Amino acid sequence: MMMNNTLKSLSNLSPGTTIRGKWYQKQYTIIKELGYGANGVVYLVRDSNRQAALKISDNPSSITSEVNVLKSFNKVQGSALGPSLLDVDDWEQQGKQHSFYVMEFIKGPDLLSFIQQKGSEWLGVLMLQLLADLEILHQNGWVFGDLKPENLLVTGPPARIRCIDVGGTTIKGRAIKEFTEFYDRGYWGLGSRKADERYDLFAVAMIIVNTSYPRRFNKTTGGLPQIMGMVKQKQELAKYETVINKALSGHYQTAGEMRRDVLSVLQPRKSGASSAQQAQAKSRVQVHKTRTGKHSSKPKKKSHFLETVFLIAAISMMYFFYLYSQVL
Amino acid sequence: MKTGTLKQVLLITDGCSNQGEDPIAMAALAKEQGISINVIGVMEQDVIDDQGLKEIEGIALAGGGVSQVVYSQQLSQTVQMVTRKAMTQTLQGVVNKELQQILGGGAKTMEDLPPEKRGEIMEVVDELGETVQLEVLILVDTSASMTHKLPTVKEALLDLSLSLNARSGSNRFSVFVFPGKHKEVEKLLDWTPKLESLTTIFSKLKTGGITPTGPAIKEAMSYFQQKRSLRSLLSRDDEQYFEESI
Numbered sequence: 001m002m003m004n005n006t007l008k009s010l011s012n013l014s015p016g017t018t019i020r021g022k023w024y025q026k027q028y029t030i031i032k033e034l035g036y037g038a039n040g041v042v043y044l045v046r047d048s049n050r051q052a053a054l055k056i057s058d059n060p061s062s063i064t065s066e067v068n069v070l071k072s073f074n075k076v077q078g079s080a081l082g083p084s085l086l087d088v089d090d091w092e093q094q095g096k097q098h099s100f101y102v103m104e105f106i107k108g109p110d111l112l113s114f115i116q117q118k119g120s121e122w123l124g125v126l127m128l129q130l131l132a133d134l135e136i137l138h139q140n141g142w143v144f145g146d147l148k149p150e151n152l153l154v155t156g157p158p159a160r161i162r163c164i165d166v167g168g169t170t171i172k173g174r175a176i177k178e179f180t181e182f183y184d185r186g187y188w189g190l191g192s193r194k195a196d197e198r199y200d201l202f203a204v205a206m207i208i209v210n211t212s213y214p215r216r217f218n219k220t221t222g223g224l225p226q227i228m229g230m231v232k233q234k235q236e237l238a239k240y241e242t243v244i245n246k247a248l249s250g251h252y253q254t255a256g257e258m259r260r261d262v263l264s265v266l267q268p269r270k271s272g273a274s275s276a277q278q279a280q281a282k283s284r285v286q287v288h289k290t291r292t293g294k295h296s297s298k299p300k301k302k303s304h305f306l307e308t309v310f311l312i313a314a315i316s317m318m319y320f321f322y323l324y325s326q327v328l
Numbered sequence: 329m330k331t332g333t334l335k336q337v338l339l340i341t342d343g344c345s346n347q348g349e350d351p352i353a354m355a356a357l358a359k360e361q362g363i364s365i366n367v368i369g370v371m372e373q374d375v376i377d378d379q380g381l382k383e384i385e386g387i388a389l390a391g392g393g394v395s396q397v398v399y400s401q402q403l404s405q406t407v408q409m410v411t412r413k414a415m416t417q418t419l420q421g422v423v424n425k426e427l428q429q430i431l432g433g434g435a436k437t438m439e440d441l442p443p444e445k446r447g448e449i450m451e452v453v454d455e456l457g458e459t460v461q462l463e464v465l466i467l468v469d470t471s472a473s474m475t476h477k478l479p480t481v482k483e484a485l486l487d488l489s490l491s492l493n494a495r496s497g498s499n500r501f502s503v504f505v506f507p508g509k510h511k512e513v514e515k516l517l518d519w520t521p522k523l524e525s526l527t528t529i530f531s532k533l534k535t536g537g538i539t540p541t542g543p544a545i546k547e548a549m550s551y552f553q554q555k556r557s558l559r560s561l562l563s564r565d566d567e568q569y570f571e572e573s574i
Contacts, residue, residue, distance in 0.1 A: 023442050023443060059413075060438065060439055060446070061416055061417075061420055061438070061450060061453065064438075064443070064446045064447060064449075064450040065450055065454065067443070067447060068447045068450060068451060071447070088443040088444065089443060090439070090443070097439060099439075099443070171454075173496075174454075174458045174494075174495070174496070175458065175491065175492070175494035175495040176491075176494065177412075178409075179405075180405075181404065181405060186487070186490045186491070186494075187404075187487070192490070192493070192494050193490055193491050193494035194494040195494075
């Protein structure tokens with residue numbers, strides 16, 4: 001998408017430029033540009049003692065909207081999904097006023113590059129983290145909206161999934177504010193753009209698909225058959241096939257439900273562990289148990305069988321005697 | 329707070345007008361009547377020349393709307409973004425006016441308030457954007473150079489109806505093309521809450537001829553007015569009918 005002219009001038013701020021807030025006089029020095037989107041440019045900046053990310057825009061209403069979302073994110077206890085908000089202000093430059101906000105700088109590779117580097121076993125773990133965060137967000141009445149791998153960074157160690165762009169976050173029941181076609185159920189003809197839990201869960205499933213198709217794919221016939229056809233072509237997606245199918249067709253009512261299913265995909269024997277590490281530890285114990293169990297299980301079964309045969313024989317003998325005595 | 333109905337024209341074109349009134353003047357006229365004009369410039373491999381670009385930006389500026397130039401692949405997302413942005417812009421204008429009345433004197437707008445006070449106002453704007461009635465008149469340039477882009481335009485419009493119908497407020501769309509077969513502007517689809525009926529009509533569209541952007545905007549304005557007067561006679565029904573134009 002082409003940028004308009006004012007945004008273009010905002011995307012050309014050179015390193016070393018100082019941005020001073022009009023209302024609170026805090027100063028930020030630009031280190032480098034981190035990225036830009038339709039609604040503004042994000043810079044890595046330094047204030048007196050630390051690094052932070054600063055988003056500046058020619059559109060004050062989009063800045064205010066995002067600040068509203070970040071504020072309510074910060075109020076949500078236990079959710080680490082979005083960055084924390086540090087400052088909101090305006091910058092006057094050559095007679096023009098631009099709005100900006102400053103947030104925590106989240107550093108790390110994006111989801112797809114992280115999985116490419118570290119291996120596909122990380123996909124499940126990170127999806128569990130994401131679904132846990134989404135559940136908290138949903139319980140607080142919000143829907144994330146524009147979920148996509150570019151917006152998801154993995155910080156750490158320890159590895160933790162975080163989200164850097166909250167611009168699409170929408171109050172449940174309203175129309176989704178921002179979306180990206182590939183992750184949007186409306187684009188695939190699989191639902192409306194009204195914000196509900198299932199909208200986000202659809203996007204999570206498409207992110208899983210995306211890990212096997214880093215360049216995405218376009219809609220041809222659309223609908224569930226096309227996407228599931230693509231899923232079936234990739235062996236590494238086989239274990240997630242059911243989860244993806246259920247999420248795409250809107251079967252999961254909550255992120256928790258989907259999370260349980262992802263967990264049981266990763267740990268087919270037992271589910272319900274609260275974190276990936278716990279689950280792993282449990283699985284080791286389980287493996288141990290089943291191994292030791294294998295030796296004793298066969299003789300035990302045999303003795304059960306003998307016991308039953310003996311009992312039946314004894315009872316039928318007694319019945320026989322009873323009948324015999326009656327006849328006499 | 330009463331906002332009535334938001335009236336928008338969405339102009340989809342790929343270049344300069346070459347007949348009739350100055351489209352920028354017509355856009356200014358529309359703005360005076362409370363109609364905002366948004367423009368989307370569609371490119372393929374070709375690039376829109378400077379003159380075309382100036383006209384696109386000029387129309388939106390004079391018409392109190394939003395403009396954006398895109399490659400046709402990104403049209404769907406842009407159409408909904410531009411419409412949404414324009415809604416917010418108009419609603420904010422309305423809210424700012426109210427603010428001025430409440431705060432009295434001085435040119436108080438949202439930007440004159442400290443950042444932490446803006447949040448609540450923005451929530452009001454968001455709320456209005458979700459619930460307000462919206463009327464979008466879509467004007468599609470069907471001059472020769474648009475031929476390959478029309479299927480994408482159709483997809484984008486269906487997508488727009490999907491996005492806007494997710495709101496709780498009601499929507500009405502109508503579609504005009506210019507140049508028409510017999511006139512400069514021709515009606516394809518009368519006011520309807522759903523754009524799905526476009527699918528059949530669009531495939532029969534013929535392209536070619538001049539680009540009378542100015543007259544198209546002028547005609548669009550009168551259509552809004554005509555409808556308003558009709559509406560006072562008829563009750564608001566969602567009955568849809570469209571004219572065969574081909």
